[in-house]
Structure formats: structure tokens, C-alpha cells
Amino acid sequence: MIAGQGVMGRTGARPELMVGREGLAARTVVVASVDAGLRERLRRSLTGLRWQVREASGGAEAMAHLEMARPEALLLDSWLPDLEVGEFAGQIRLLYPGVDLIRADGGAESGGVRSPRRNELLHALREAQDGGISDAVQERVMIGGVERVLVEEPVRRVVASASDDGVLIPEMVGRSEPMRELARLIRLVAPRSATVLIEGETGTGKEVVAKALHRLGGRAGKSFTVLNCAAIPETLLEAELFGHTRGAFTGAVQSRTGRIEAAHGGTLFLDEIGEMPLALQAKMLRFLECGELQRVGDNETVRVDVRVIAATHQPLEQRAEERLFRLDLYHRLAVFPVEVPALRERMEDLPLLVAYFLEEMGKDAPRKGVSDAALAKLGEYGWPGNVRELMHVLERGAILAGDRPEIGVAEIRLRARVRA
Numbered sequence: 001m002i003a004g005q006g007v008m009g010r011t012g013a014r015p016e017l018m019v020g021r022e023g024l025a026a027r028t029v030v031v032a033s034v035d036a037g038l039r040e041r042l043r044r045s046l047t048g049l050r051w052q053v054r055e056a057s058g059g060a061e062a063m064a065h066l067e068m069a070r071p072e073a074l075l076l077d078s079w080l081p082d083l084e085v086g087e088f089a090g091q092i093r094l095l096y097p098g099v100d101l102i103r104a105d106g107g108a109e110s111g112g113v114r115s116p117r118r119n120e121l122l123h124a125l126r127e128a129q130d131g132g133i134s135d136a137v138q139e140r141v142m143i144g145g146v147e148r149v150l151v152e153e154p155v156r157r158v159v160a161s162a163s164d165d166g167v168l169i170p171e172m173v174g175r176s177e178p179m180r181e182l183a184r185l186i187r188l189v190a191p192r193s194a195t196v197l198i199e200g201e202t203g204t205g206k207e208v209v210a211k212a213l214h215r216l217g218g219r220a221g222k223s224f225t226v227l228n229c230a231a232i233p234e235t236l237l238e239a240e241l242f243g244h245t246r247g248a249f250t251g252a253v254q255s256r257t258g259r260i261e262a263a264h265g266g267t268l269f270l271d272e273i274g275e276m277p278l279a280l281q282a283k284m285l286r287f288l289e290c291g292e293l294q295r296v297g298d299n300e301t302v303r304v305d306v307r308v309i310a311a312t313h314q315p316l317e318q319r320a321e322e323r324l325f326r327l328d329l330y331h332r333l334a335v336f337p338v339e340v341p342a343l344r345e346r347m348e349d350l351p352l353l354v355a356y357f358l359e360e361m362g363k364d365a366p367r368k369g370v371s372d373a374a375l376a377k378l379g380e381y382g383w384p385g386n387v388r389e390l391m392h393v394l395e396r397g398a399i400l401a402g403d404r405p406e407i408g409v410a411e412i413r414l415r416a417r418v419r420a
């Protein structure tokens with residue numbers, strides 16, 4: 001069965017996914033590494049590339065997967081806790097000559113014919129390895145009487161290349177043109193300290209983009225702090241962001257560090273920035289311009305080094321023109337604007353996203369597939385809630401399918417009035 005006639009009909013793209021009782025991801029790869037972070041990054045990127053990933057933290061576990069899962073490929077880290085890698089690789093060659101062996105240390109077995117499949121896996125491996133490396137230079141300094149770790153501009157091992165359009169971001173599932181463009185922009189701006197404004201409808205993945213910017217930048221090893229400006233009452237937001245001294249206002253029984261100061265050295269993600277009250281916007285602008293802030297009720301100025309990434313689902317420029325948002329703050333935030341596409345604008349990514357979420361759900365419960373008709377139904381929908389809505393529809397579908405291995409058309413419950 002070939003998936004996604006409905007999707008194909010919509011976009012003209014040809015999803016290469018196989019669906020049916022075997023599930024959507026037809027190819028299997030074993031990832032053998034003691035590094036859980038590397039395995040996780042590989043699992044995410046390879047799942048997006050339609051691989052079913054079996055993880056092994058050592059050689060013996062990898063061997064068991066090779067025996068049980070009969071995979072097409074094995075990605076082997078340069079060190080294993082229980083077996084000597086070179087010897088293990090030699091055994092694999094003998095016992096499983098049909099398995100594509102890719103070694104992280106570039107050992108002899110990683111040669112051979114450079115098939116598209118090998119290239120794809122090698123590429124994913126390099127990406128995942130780079131994602132784990134932070135070459136940030138750290139320095140301890142005293143700020144406001146407190147020792148802080150300051151992160152200098154990093155000397156990154158891998159510098160983003162604007163022309164490298166084949167390189168996607170592992171945690172962002174999608175290979176459509178809008179996602180390629182987004183990945184290109186992320187890679188360009190991540191290593192810089194410029195403020196980024198992420199715009200996009202609800203559920204498109206703005207926070208995913210913000211995290212990718214943090215991970216690929218020089219502050220990867222530092223904190224990533226999220227503050228949703230819409231979730232905190234207006235009266236508390238200033239103190240939450242900037243901190244306050246004891247007695248600064250009724251109820252301030254002790255002094256408190258604000259989120260900006262707490263994020264020192266790292267990245268501060270201001271979600272729903274459009275909801276920030278106008279009075280606070282002036283204070284935020286001052287901080288962005290000089291990197292200094294004053295706690296509520298305090299005269300002392302504190303210098304804070306933080307990268308600010310903001311997100312909005314509102315048309316912020318328009319709100320600024322309507323004087324609902326400060327125009328000067330808009331320009332300061334939008335040094336580098338990034339637009340995350342709505343799901344309906346990249347429907348060719350739908351099968352990949354479905355495969356990815358089924359795989360994710362398969363970690364806690366028996367893995368399910370999706371019938372052709374169900375996938376077609378998903379392809380005909382308008383997705384006002386974007387990727388988040390797709391995830392929830394699949395979760396609900398999997399529960400409704402009960403013990404059946406496949407989510408059928410009846411289990412796909414969509415909001416009636418928003419069909420494309």
C-alpha cells in the first residue's frame with residue numbers, strides 16, 4: 001500500500017512512505033552509541049527521514065537488534081562500553097554482509113559504495129555529532145556581587161553555510177521547500193547574537209525553532225529559559241521578568257531574581273511577546289538596547305548577557321502600526337524575523353510528520369500505522385491548529401483504535417468546519 005493519495009492529490013508531491021500493517025517507516029537502522037544525547041538526535045532526524053530507529057547503548061544490545069529486527073543499516077559510534085569497535089565491526093561484516101555499516105570514527109568499514117542511503121545516514125550522523133558540540137568559551141565574572149558564568153562568542157566547529165540547503169534541522173520534521181528555507185535561516189542566524197523574532201500561527205513549531213536556535217548557537221550548553229508573556233498576569237509580569245527587591249510591592253516579602261537575570265549566559269525565549277503590556281515594553285526596549293536592568297524597587301543596575309528570542313502568532317508589525325505594540329520595540333526585536341510556515345502550506349510534509357508522531361507514540365504503547373483512507377482524510381483537512389493539532393488528532397486516533405494495529409478513517413476526528 002502506498003500512503004497519502006489524498007496528500008498527493010493536494011500537493012502533487014509523491015510521498016514515498018509505505019503504510020499498512022508494517023507501519024509507515026519501512027526501513028530500519030540500529031544506532032549503537034553509549035551517548036544517549038547522540039542517539040536521541042539521530043532518532044529524531046532519522047525518523048524524519050523515514051527510518052525506524054532501534055537504539056543500543058552497547059555492542060551486545062546492538063547485536064540483539066541486528067538479530068531480531070534485521071535492519072538495513074547500523075550506525076556505530078567510535079567507542080562502545082562492552083566491545084572493541086574495530087573487532088565488533090569486523091564481526092558485523094562477516095555475519096551481516098547485507099547491512100550498511102556506518103562508523104562514526106570513519107573506520108575501514110565506512111568505505112564502500114556511496115549509495116544515497118549511505119550518504120543520508122552519514123549526513124544524519126555528522127549533523128547529530130555537530131549538534132552535541134558546544135565550543136563556547138566560558139569565563140567567570142562578578143556581576144552585582146554574584147559570580148556568573150559568562151559565555152563568550154563561540155568558536156564553532158561547524159559554521160552554517162547558506163548554500164547548504166540539503167541540511168535540515170533534526171528536531172524540525174519536514175523537508176518541504178518552506179522548511180528548507182526555514183532551516184537555512186536558522187543555521188545562518190543561530191551562531192550570531194542577533195535578536196530573532198519568530199512569527200507563525202499557533203502550533204506551527206515556534207518554540208521548536210527557538211530551541212533549535214539555542215542548540216545551534218554558542219549558548220547550547222547554557223540555560224534556555226521560556227517566559228510566556230500571555231500566561232502571567234500583567235501586574236506580575238514586570239517583577240517576573242526583571243526581579244524585585246524585598247518590600248518593592250505589597251506581598252514582596254523577599255527579594256527575587258527575575259527571569260532575565262536568571263537566564264544570564266543563556267537564551268531567553270519570550271513567547272507571545274505581542275501580549276506584553278505597553279508600559280513594560282519600554283523597560284524591555286531599554287534592556288535590549290543596553291543589556292542592563294533594574295529590579296523593581298532597586299536603584300542598582302545589573303548587567304546581564306542574554307540572547308533574546310521572541311515569538312508571536314499576532315501580526316506584530318500591524319499591531320505596531322495600530323499603536324498596540326511599540327514600533328521601536330518591534331524594530332529592535334525584528335532584527336532577524338523568521339516565519340514558521342503553517343502546516344497547510346507544507347502538506348507534502350504531512351506523511352513525515354505522521355510517521356514521526358506514530359514513532360514517538362510507539363515508545364509508550366504498541367506502535368500503530370495509519371490506513372490509506374485515514375491519511376487521505378488528514379491530507380484534506382485545513383489544520384488551523386497546525387502541527388500541534390495533528391499530534392493531538394493522532395493521539396486521539398490511536399486511543400480510539402484500541403487494540404487494532406492501524407488508525408482507520410473512523411478514528412480520525414477533525415473539527416467539522418475547517419476542512420481545506
Ligand SMILES: Nc1ncnc2c1ncn2[C@@H]1O[C@H](COP(=O)(O)OP(=O)(O)OP(=O)(O)O)[C@@H](O)[C@H]1O
Pocket residue numbers: 171172173174200201202203204205206207208209271313356387388391
Ligand atoms: N516541525 C516539527 N517537527 C516535530 N514536531 C513539531 C514540529 N513543529 C511543531 N512540533 C510539535 O508541535 C507542538 C507545538 O509546537 P510549538 O509549541 O513549538 O508551537 P508554537 O508555534 O510555539 O505554538 P504556540 O503559538 O501555541 O505557542 C510541540 O509538541 C512540538 O514539539
